[in-house]
Amino acid sequence: MEKADKVAKIEPVQLGLKSRFKFKCHPKVKCFTHCCRGINIILTPYDIIRLKNRLGVSSEQFLAIYTTPQILEKTDLAVVTLKLMDDDQQSCPFVRDDGCLVYSDRPTTCRYYPLGVATLSHKEATAEEGFFFFVNEPHCLGFEEDQEWDIAQWRRDQGVDRHDEINAEWTELLVRKRSFPANIKITEQGKRMFFMASYNIDTFRQFIFESSFLKRYEIDPPTIAQIKSDEIALLKFGMRWLKWLLFKEGEFKLRSPS
Numbered sequence: 001m002e003k004a005d006k007v008a009k010i011e012p013v014q015l016g017l018k019s020r021f022k023f024k025c026h027p028k029v030k031c032f033t034h035c036c037r038g039i040n041i042i043l044t045p046y047d048i049i050r051l052k053n054r055l056g057v058s059s060e061q062f063l064a065i066y067t068t069p070q071i072l073e074k075t076d077l078a079v080v081t082l083k084l085m086d087d088d089q090q091s092c093p094f095v096r097d098d099g100c101l102v103y104s105d106r107p108t109t110c111r112y113y114p115l116g117v118a119t120l121s122h123k124e125a126t127a128e129e130g131f132f133f134f135v136n137e138p139h140c141l142g143f144e145e146d147q148e149w150d151i152a153q154w155r156r157d158q159g160v161d162r163h164d165e166i167n168a169e170w171t172e173l174l175v176r177k178r179s180f181p182a183n184i185k186i187t188e189q190g191k192r193m194f195f196m197a198s199y200n201i202d203t204f205r206q207f208i209f210e211s212s213f214l215k216r217y218e219i220d221p222p223t224i225a226q227i228k229s230d231e232i233a234l235l236k237f238g239m240r241w242l243k244w245l246l247f248k249e250g251e252f253k254l255r256s257p258s
């Protein structure tokens with residue numbers, strides 16, 4: 001995780017899935033939970049679904065209580081970051097002395113740490129969006145431990161493969177927008193739709209089922225049934241719709257006016 005005030009100073013050394021490193025994090029390291037304070041954690045759509053379900057709140061409530069929106073550089077699109085506590089150390093709201101209160105549902109960035117992913121974290125990455133780097137923070141003593149990994153093993157161990165697979169279409173939208181010339185703009189309406197479909201899944205569900213959406217678009221009945229009951233299917237549907245709405249790619253058919 002990145003220190004909030006040092007985001008621009010990271011100079012990533014490119015690592016691939018086979019790059020090896022020594023690292024172990026456990027409650028006995030002297031720095032235990034130091035990395036959960038003064039941090040900048042961008043939340044992915046799947047992170048928000050996991051956390052809001054874990055906490056038993058709606059996505060609207062989760063966004064209001066736990067997040068701060070910010071524009072992701074070179075995309076003109078909003079991402080949300082975890083809102084830190086107003087204490088001396090700017091702690092994550094979920095950190096306790098004995099560890100993370102939401103550990104099994106912790107965000108993707110926390111799972112990757114001490115690695116960062118270029119797509120979201122390295123602002124200058126344009127050509128190669130998929131590489132990894134070490135978030136070299138001096139307080140982290142995990143690198144002095146003896147356990148050896150390659151990056152693919154670390155990803156499996158931390159459960160990020162599933163997170164990345166579910167977030168893949170959202171990540172692709174950000175990468176796509178970042179690669180566009182700066183003068184190609186997304187409308188304010190398009191930005192609002194991006195925010196809702198990406199982060200506010202409960203409101204997006206209401207938008208689909210309680211507005212004229214299903215009258216305007218031809219969506220087949222099995223898809224309607226699936227997105228009604230399955231949040232991940234709804235999220236992926238939303239990403240396909242955004243791709244069509246923002247970039248005119250993929251298949252979305254408007255009904256002809258009767």
Ligand code: SF4
Nearest residue numbers: 025031033035140142
């Ligand atoms: S070893 Fe690194 S990741 Fe683990 S608690 Fe310490 S600072 Fe955090």
Ligand code: SF4
Nearest residue numbers: 036092094095100110
């Ligand atoms: S969510 Fe958990 S792992 Fe991530 S910063 Fe907060 S306390 Fe640490």
